[in-house]
Amino acid sequence: MFDKIFIEEKYLEHPQVIKVKKLFPKAPIIQISKIEDYFQKAKKPYLQKRETLNLFLGEKKGQLVKQAPSAYGLSGEPHYYYVHAFNCIYECTYCYLQGYFHSPDIVLFLNHEEIKNEMKQILTLHPQKNVWFHAGEYSDSLALSHVSGELEHYYPFFKENQNAILELRTKSVNIRNLLKLTPLPNMIVSFSLSPDNRIKKTDLLTPPLFHRLKAMQKLKNQGFKLAIHFDPIIMSDDVIFLYKELIESIDSYINIPSIEYISLGVVRFTKDVFTSVKKNYPEADFLSSTFITSFDQKVRYSRPVRNYLLQEIKNILLIHQVHEDKIYLCMEES
């Protein structure tokens, strides 16, 4: 899976590093003083991840927990995301990571204690309030959880701090380690879902819809709280019909009104990412749509088209008895 594994010197004897070495016995180990000496040092084309993907293990420096932008989660409560990893093993053709980092190599950070300390400080800023901590902003939060071993680090923290809410965002079905844990009332596993044929076209290397729905069902049966992200919604001639089918499928696996919340977001790109998408995936079907520069300088569909998609899909959810309060529009101006 990994071409080379770069490990910061001070973590060479870290228990997780020893586990990683056993997981990938054939990958050459390169001892480095710090990740920044190698990662993003030169621009490594995004699609090289298909042939040679390296793994970096080390320390996250700088800000470890960051305030999320507005309209990131359910409104009314503060939202933060913590930086536990960079980059993803999947290859979603619209993914913003292709224009965000200058290398597709995977970085897993090991200084979880420091991240938790920062979370603790943030909790003190919001007494008497629920504070959300989202994982998976720069990486899928579960896809490599067996490699990072991070669930066991964060679980006790959220068990102790009930006003801290953990959201694990994922497209993976890597739930084995999660199923070993007892569900917490303040822990939500959120799945990004798209219609099956959209997943096949754009979410390259990700598990098919059916597998994700099965994983959700297993978690629900064990008592885990679930959420759904319909994000990004991508235009096609039959898009509304496809979302109707998708919502019916979800409902057949996990009674959809029981979902904690559902976010809706229409596909959007920063200008740099849009340039990268056109370069990396010139044959992507969604590039045939008309895109404009929108209110926040991001590249999106025109406002009537975005609102049409959001309203139509929201209506389907309402028909399926999803409470309106549980639906929010992600990164969209109202």
Place this chain on the structure above:
Amino acid sequence: MMVLLVFAYLKEAQSFIDLLELKPYPLLNLKLYKNENYLLLITGEGIVNATLCTTSVLTHFNQEIQMIFNLGIAGAINPKISKFEIFEIRTNYAFINQKLEFKSFSFETKKTPLDLLTVNERVLSLDAKKQLSHHGDLIDREAYGISQAAHFFKKPIKIIKIVSDELADEEFCEVVKSNAPLYSEKLADYFLENHAQTKPQHLNSTKNEFSDILNNPHFHFTHSLFHQTQNLLQDLKLKNISLKSLIKEDFYLELIKEEIPKKEKSKRLNLELKKIVDPIGTKVKTKLQFLTDPFLAQGIHIKCDPDLESPFLDINFKTTSKEDLEHKVIKLKQIDYDSIEKIFKGKIY
């Protein structure tokens, strides 16, 4: 079409000069050879020479040169690579003054992809080689400069390298000198077999791909309409709608038969293609036009935000008298702004 072949040393290039029957071409102080289809440049050693010479040739032959190949010998820093193997480079990095340059150049390659590091000083110690091997598989002294010049002139480039032994640098130079004819022969064989017919990508004209429509004598496309239609046809291709099926569609066959000017026919085709490419976007525009076009008869031009991002209206009219102004103000009050806002809120159907 002219192809530029760039080498560092004459000995690496000799087989090419012989096989392609290239003759010396006097230009500045360059070592340049030429025939009808090829230019061959010897840059000398190092990034500076490579950049300077390539830039000079590209400046002089900018119109003619459509494709560049950098060919030559590279040292292996990946121990798995064998001597005399030939590789097309995937990404070219530069390691200058012990520092990795951030900018890199990537190339399309179908063969086993390897990464090349262009270095500006001799790499003697094993430690240094090990350090470099974290970033690439081969090292050379010129490719980055040639890539940079090609990038500057927006010319497609391929880098093809033949591997020498993993040797210390002084020995490396000797080996290059003594074995150069052999390396050159192998490179020339590889090039002639795989790339002698290479055409740059942009010459694989989209004109041909869509010529059944774009060259159809029933249509007359102005320059801008031609490009718009070509882009729409490209979008249809992305949507997996084939040109073959499109030209069998009723609308197309009827349009061909219609007795209207060719230019008008082309415009109509353009509109029909837009409907297929972006049915919802077209619906939005049609609905907005339905609300704004009736005012044209009163000399009032109403335009929506061309990006359809903001529900503002750009209203223009001329007025000739107080009465005319009052009449137009009454008309303006009839603009159905509520319906326009509803469209912006997504109520399309």
